[in-house]
Amino acid sequence: MIETIAEKVHAGERLTFDDGLFLEQHTDLHTLGELANHVREKLNGNVTYYNVNQHLNPTNVCVYRCQFCSFRADLKSPKGYVMTDDQILQRARDAHEQGATELHIVGGLHHQLPYEWYRDIIKNIHDHYPELHLKAWTAVEWDWFERLTKRPTKELLADMKSVGLGSLPGGGAEIFHEDVRSQICDYKADGEQWLRVHREWHELGGKSNATMLYGHIEKPEHRIDHMLKLRELQDQTGGFQTFIPLAFHPENNTLGANLPKPSGLMNLRQMAIARLMLDNFPHIKAYWQMLTINIAQVAQSYGADDIDGTVVHETIYHAAGSDSPQAMTVAQLRRLIEEAGRTPVERDTLYHEVVRTAPAERDWKQGRRLALV
Numbered sequence: 001m002i003e004t005i006a007e008k009v010h011a012g013e014r015l016t017f018d019d020g021l022f023l024e025q026h027t028d029l030h031t032l033g034e035l036a037n038h039v040r041e042k043l044n045g046n047v048t049y050y051n052v053n054q055h056l057n058p059t060n061v062c063v064y065r066c067q068f069c070s071f072r073a074d075l076k077s078p079k080g081y082v083m084t085d086d087q088i089l090q091r092a093r094d095a096h097e098q099g100a101t102e103l104h105i106v107g108g109l110h111h112q113l114p115y116e117w118y119r120d121i122i123k124n125i126h127d128h129y130p131e132l133h134l135k136a137w138t139a140v141e142w143d144w145f146e147r148l149t150k151r152p153t154k155e156l157l158a159d160m161k162s163v164g165l166g167s168l169p170g171g172g173a174e175i176f177h178e179d180v181r182s183q184i185c186d187y188k189a190d191g192e193q194w195l196r197v198h199r200e201w202h203e204l205g206g207k208s209n210a211t212m213l214y215g216h217i218e219k220p221e222h223r224i225d226h227m228l229k230l231r232e233l234q235d236q237t238g239g240f241q242t243f244i245p246l247a248f249h250p251e252n253n254t255l256g257a258n259l260p261k262p263s264g265l266m267n268l269r270q271m272a273i274a275r276l277m278l279d280n281f282p283h284i285k286a287y288w289q290m291l292t293i294n295i296a297q298v299a300q301s302y303g304a305d306d307i308d309g310t311v312v313h314e315t316i317y318h319a320a321g322s323d324s325p326q327a328m329t330v331a332q333l334r335r336l337i338e339e340a341g342r343t344p345v346e347r348d349t350l351y352h353e354v355v356r357t358a359p360a361e362r363d364w365k366q367g368r369r370l371a372l373v
Helices: 002-011 017-026 029-044 085-097 115-128 139-149 153-162 178-184 191-203 220-237 264-277 293-301 330-339
Strands: 047-051 053-056 102-105 133-136 165-167 208-214 240-247 306-309 343-346
Touching (some): 002 029, 029 264, 085 102, 115 139, 208 220
Parallel strands (some): 047 343
16 A cells, blocks of 8 residues: 555645554554655755744643643742743844844733733833834634634734734643543633634634644544544635644643653654645744754654744743753754754744845844844
8 A cells, every 4th residue: 555655745645544543553664754754855955945034932820731832831939930021022122133034932821811911912022122023922822712702713813913912822732632631631612623723713814733642641643633634624724824733742741641752763753644635835844942952853854844943931842851952052853953964044923035135054042133134
């Protein structure tokens, strides 16, 4: 059967659910890598994209208790926090001064904070630093905003877009299949609600990312089902930019008590299968914070063409045991891409190439702004 699948891949034909299961269960990693790399280079040549970005998690207080989450805190927990307006603007100022083009904003669902608090975060940052692209709030957060306000999510999306929202991150997707979702994140937005939010955002002309959390209690059929649901929506809207397979981190959460961390081999398998199944997704990202730097490098030959960015202030995955660095410099990112045999290209959030007047090797962590042409 692998010969038939390989013929489809080289002919640019779409793979089926059964093809995906065969790749999951019966195909060796070397063959997966060869096929995925063929598609990757056909779509994106030898380029690996990166961006200069920072993360902002305004609060970790969350009404939900997802089994896999190590980030959340109860309202009265000593580790719970809510950032002030001044702290949020300082973080945005730091990002701007360090040459970031993107601020990635997600957090907890604080049951004592109104929708307007979340909206004002976007408005205030955009008013002060309009050059920053604000990629904010997962579909789960949008579903929560709908519950808070009793207003339709599409209306809320349009509202935040009007005050500076640039795009949506892909978080909160986890695994769409109800058999899994009901066990790991019951009560929060389900798979259909996640897809609906992204559909509505695409209908408003916006772009978004998509993710999948793997390596916990899900099975191969759940992963393939997840990807095909994303592929179907992409056929209809064309609004997804990149897919990010997220490796489950088992530390400091209920779900991980008896589960090992996904192996490097599994990480590469999921990267390759994603590239083969999601034929209508322009990009596949190897998020180095989740995968480790070395696996993210190797993934550039297993279907990935993006490695994310400088990041800075990432807290969600580090709370779950990630031992990757908190940040990387532009010079470090470019070097690891070149070591992987690829050509580094800086992008903005919407995958436009960024050209800077400062030398690529200049380290933004020295406090010198990377000037845009």
